Amino acid sequence: MFLKSDIRKVSIALEKGFYHEVYLALGKAGIIHLSPPGGRDAMMDAGLREEELRTRETISGIETALRALHVKAGEAALPGRIGDTSRDWAFVSKTQSAIERVVRLRLRINEVLDTAAQRVEYRGALGRMGIDPAAFHEARLMKMVFGTVENTEWEPPVEERFVVSRAGGYVCGAALLADHSGMLQFLKGYGFTDRSDQLTEASLETLNHRMDTLRARLATLDRYMGSLRDTAGRTLMDMYGSYQEYGEVFTVLKLSLFSSKALFISGWMDERDREKLFDILRGICGDRFIAAISDRRDPDAPVRLMNSRFLKPFELLVKTMGMPANSEIDPTPLTAVTFVIMFGLMFGDLGQGLVIALGGLILKRIAKQKKDSESTLDQAGGILIVCGLAAALCGILYGSIFSNEHLMPALLFHPIEEIMSLFSMTILLGALFISIGLGVNVINNLMNGNYTEALLEKRSLAVFVLYVAIILLAVRYVVTGQGPAPWVAGVFIIAPLVIFSLRGVLGPLLFKSRRPHSAVEYIIETCVEILEIGLSMIANTVSFIRVGAFALSHAGLSIVTYTLAGIVDPAMTSVGAVTIIVAGNIFIIGFECLICLIQSMRLEYYEFFGKFFKGDGVDFVPFTLKAKISEV
Numbered sequence: 001m002f003l004k005s006d007i008r009k010v011s012i013a014l015e016k017g018f019y020h021e022v023y024l025a026l027g028k029a030g031i032i033h034l035s036p037p038g039g040r041d042a043m044m045d046a047g048l049r050e051e052e053l054r055t056r057e058t059i060s061g062i063e064t065a066l067r068a069l070h071v072k073a074g075e076a077a078l079p080g081r082i083g084d085t086s087r088d089w090a091f092v093s094k095t096q097s098a099i100e101r102v103v104r105l106r107l108r109i110n111e112v113l114d115t116a117a118q119r120v121e122y123r124g125a126l127g128r129m130g131i132d133p134a135a136f137h138e139a140r141l142m143k144m145v146f147g148t149v150e151n152t153e154w155e156p157p158v159e160e161r162f163v164v165s166r167a168g169g170y171v172c173g174a175a176l177l178a179d180h181s182g183m184l185q186f187l188k189g190y191g192f193t194d195r196s197d198q199l200t201e202a203s204l205e206t207l208n209h210r211m212d213t214l215r216a217r218l219a220t221l222d223r224y225m226g227s228l229r230d231t232a233g234r235t236l237m238d239m240y241g242s243y244q245e246y247g248e249v250f251t252v253l254k255l256s257l258f259s260s261k262a263l264f265i266s267g268w269m270d271e272r273d274r275e276k277l278f279d280i281l282r283g284i285c286g287d288r289f290i291a292a293i294s295d296r297r298d299p300d301a302p303v304r305l306m307n308s309r310f311l312k313p314f315e316l317l318v319k320t321m322g323m324p325a326n327s328e329i330d331p332t333p334l335t336a337v338t339f340v341i342m343f344g345l346m347f348g349d350l351g352q353g354l355v356i357a358l359g360g361l362i363l364k365r366i367a368k369q370k371k372d373s374e375s376t377l378d379q380a381g382g383i384l385i386v387c388g389l390a391a392a393l394c395g396i397l398y399g400s401i402f403s404n405e406h407l408m409p410a411l412l413f414h415p416i417e418e419i420m421s422l423f424s425m426t427i428l429l430g431a432l433f434i435s436i437g438l439g440v441n442v443i444n445n446l447m448n449g450n451y452t453e454a455l456l457e458k459r460s461l462a463v464f465v466l467y468v469a470i471i472l473l474a475v476r477y478v479v480t481g482q483g484p485a486p487w488v489a490g491v492f493i494i495a496p497l498v499i500f501s502l503r504g505v506l507g508p509l510l511f512k513s514r515r516p517h518s519a520v521e522y523i524i525e526t527c528v529e530i531l532e533i534g535l536s537m538i539a540n541t542v543s544f545i546r547v548g549a550f551a552l553s554h555a556g557l558s559i560v561t562y563t564l565a566g567i568v569d570p571a572m573t574s575v576g577a578v579t580i581i582v583a584g585n586i587f588i589i590g591f592e593c594l595i596c597l598i599q600s601m602r603l604e605y606y607e608f609f610g611k612f613f614k615g616d617g618v619d620f621v622p623f624t625l626k627a628k629i630s631e632v
Contacts, residue, residue, distance in 0.1 A: 002329045005304040006271040007033075007620060009294040011264070018285050019256075019263045023249040025280045027625035031273040033302050034623050035266055036255045052250040054085055059247055061092040062240045068099045069229045071237055088239060095232045102221050102228075109221075113214045119200050120207050122146065125170035126199075133199050143180040146172045146199060150191025162186070245625050252623055268302050268620065269293070299326050304620035307332050313382030314339065321605055322615020328444045331613060336386070338433050339604050344390030345426065346550040346596040348415070349558075351402035352589050353395050357388030387597075398551075402585050403558030415548070416555045422548040430544025430607065431471045434537070437611030438464040444612060452513040456503035458533060459611055466496035467537055501526050540607050547603070550596055557588050 010032065014022060026032055126133055126146065136144050148169050156164040162175030162183035171192065175183040184192070200207070257264040269277060274293060281289045303323050305315055307330070314336040324330050347353065363381030370377075395401060399410030415422050442461050445454035455461050469492035473484045484493075499506070504522050507513035516522035561584030562572070569577035609615075 002331075002333060003306050004324070004326065004330055005306055005620070006297065007268050007301040007304060007326075008271050008296075009266075009298055009301065010269045010277070010291065011266050012281070012289065012291045013262055013264050014281070014285050014289040016258065016261055016263045018289075019253065020246070020249060021284045022263075022265075022281070023252060023623075024245060024625065025284060027245070027248065027252075027623055029273075029276060029280060030622045030624040031269055031276055032265075032622055033268040033620050034252055034255045035268065051085065052253075054089060055243060055246050055250060058085065058089050058092055059240070059243050061089070061096055062236050062243065065092065065095050065099055065236055066233070066240065068103070069225065069233050069236075071229065071233045088243075091232075092236070092239070095228070095236065098228060099225075102225055106218065106221055109214050109217055113211060113218075115198075116207055116211045116214065118198065119202075120204065120211070122170070122195065122199060123204050123207070125167050126172060128167040129165045129170075129172055131165070131172055134201060136196065136199055137201060139174070142174050142176055143183075144172065144174045145184065145187070145194055145196050146170070147187075147193050147195040149187065149193075152190075154190060157186075248625055267623075269622075270304060270620075297326065301326060302620040303617040305330050305332060310386075311336050313379040313386075316376060316379040316383065317601065317604065318615075319619070320601075321609055321613060323617035323619045325614060325617035327448045328612070328614060328617075329440065329447075331440065331609070334436065334440070334608075335604065338436075338608055339383075339600050340386050340390045341429070342547055342600040342603055343387045343596050344394040345429070345547050346599065347387075347391040347554055347592060348394030348398040348551060349400045349403065349554070349588075350392045350395030350408075352585060352593075353388045353391030353393075355388070355589055356391060356593055357385045360384030360386075360388055398555075400555070400558065403561050403581075403588060405555070405558070414555070415551045416559070419548075419552065422551060423545055426544050426547040426551075427541060428471075428475070429547065430541050430603075431467075433544070433603075433608050434540055434611060435464065435468050435471070437608050438467065441612035451511045452503065452507040456499060456507055458500075458529060460500070462496040462499040463533060465492060466500075469493055469496075471541075497530065500530070543607055544603060546599055550592075550599055554588065554592050554596075557584070557592060561585065561588070 123133060136146065149166070149171050150169075152166070152169055154166075156166050156171075161179040162173055164171060164173040164183070164187070166172075171187060171190075173183050173187060202210075255266075257266075271293075278291065281291060303326060305318075305324070307315060311332050314332050317335050317339060318324065318330075318332050344353075347356075360381040360383070363384065364378055365381075367375050367378035367381060396408075397410065397412040399405050399408050399414055401407050405414050405416075413421060438459055441459045442454050442464060445451070445460075453460065457463075469488075473488070473492075477483060504516040504526075508515045516525075561581060564584070565572050565577040565580040568574065568580060572578070572581070
């Protein structure tokens with residue numbers, strides 16, 4: 001608890017020929033956070049760049065072939081080892097060429113088939129009009145046209161100059177040569193498109209036979225594609241998994257240094273994985289490698305938090321503000337306690353709290369089905385479960401179950417009946433959280449040797465003692481009516497103020513910190529900072545009154561729900577009254593839960609984290625190969 005993994009700097013040198021197997025093994029183990037030497041991306045040599053280009057082309061070719069063969073990623077076998085990349089590329093290229101030939105043939109056959117189908121349709125239209133297609137080629141004294149019209153809301157006219165016949169959207173017209181242009185002018189008024197050149201003298205039987213032949217060729221091509229899928233699809237799928245891993249290796253190779261014969265890997269690792277790393281290297285390289293692991297902690301190392309399964313979800317709240325640096329303790333345990341307490345006090349209801357916990361269980365179940373136990377969805381579900389249970393416990397203290405405060409007695413009090421007690425409790429709770437925050441800041445600075453910050457500055461031990469003393473003396477005065485004794489005020493109020501005021505003298509004298517520029521500037525700065533400390537502490541403390549305010553808001557919505565139900569039916573047994581009660585509880589669970597979560601985060605981040613948290617650390621993200629093949 002409050003600790004982080006012991007992350008150490010690691011440097012590895014090995015023969016260049018082992019790079020592929022070593023990176024695959026490291027990617028599957030997921031133990032090294034890779035970093036470029038000197039903070040820059042390294043340059044691969046020409047041979048590896050050429051191999052990377054060939055690998056990318058192979059992956060692209062496999063994806064194209066798999067899409068054409070309709071092979072899905074779910075049919076993939078486990079990735080294997082990369083063999084001869086040139087031979088693999090030749091196989092992929094050959095398969096692509098075969099697929100492209102089939103695609104071109106299908107396109108040409110479909111074009112011819114569409115043309116034949118149109119001609120059959122045209123013959124059918126002429127047959128319905130009682131016209132022989134041969135007349136178009138045998139007519140000598142007249143001109144005939146055939147085509148389609150957009151407007152079919154008209155009847156063929158009876159004209160001496162030309163004759164027009166229509167069947168649906170098709171028309172056929174005949175006119176003497178002199179009247180041909182007049183007939184076309186008439187037809188164009190109805191959106192006529194000439195199809196005469198697409199008519200054929202071939203018989204309907206010949207056209208149907210032609211279409212059957214074309215369909216048989218398409219079926220042959222389909223059988224060939226099916227055979228190609230069976231013979232090449234599985235091989236391509238296995239290659240795809242291997243080459244995807246291979247491609248990821250090239251991505252991380254840019255974080256390595258090369259010589260003509262050696263490869264140098266630099267990064268960070270958990271000290272607990274030392275033996276695992278050496279086992280991997282010995283299994284692949286034998287004794288032909290050098291691995292050096294730093295013997296001391298580095299303040300710039302990436303951070304891996306060490307929390308129990310119960311606290312793990314609350315890392316989401318911490319990381320939203322930033323990753324704790326190595327120079328500060330992990331606030332996740334404190335966050336879990338403070339956040340849950342604030343939410344529970346705001347949303348105190350036994351029944352509704354259990355519903356929220358059930359919602360958290362559902363979110364975790366969904367995340368489990370997606371096989372992602374470290375996802376944001378899973379962490380959010382864990383937070384909701386604990387917050388829901390806390391709300392249910394506070395519901396017992398408030399005597400509230402599904403917005404009803406008359407079904408069971410309150411173990412503490414009903415918020416609406418003890419408003420001042422509620423506000424006093426939440427303000428004292430806020431004072432406790434602020435005191436904890438100041439204490440954590442002192443610990444962080446002492447751990448890092450910042451003694452001036454820890455003992456003398458604005459969030460130091462002196463201010464911590466001053467704040468705690470004022471809170472305790474204020475509570476004592478409210479309870480007993482007695483003020484502080486002179487020696488108490490002198491030791492716990494005056495002395496901390498004096499120590500803070502003399503920080504510019506004590507700091508350089510005791511800890512060799514920076515001296516103030518001038519006495520006048522220092523005095524003015526000290527007066528302003530004392531005023532700022534007083535105002536900010538009052539504002540921060542009073543800010544926690546919102547915990548009680550939202551508890552009252554929750555109780556108020558509950559009263560409104562049952563008041564409306566009572567208006568519909570004083571006995572609250574009718575369908576209308578029950579509907580209002582159910583709808584009101586659903587609204588409260590959704591709306592009030594969201595508001596309480598937001599307000600809890602606001603108090604957590606600004607009033608609590610603001611006292612000690614910097615969040616300028618870097619998350620430890622080990623190089624890990626994807627566990628599944630992406631969809632193609």
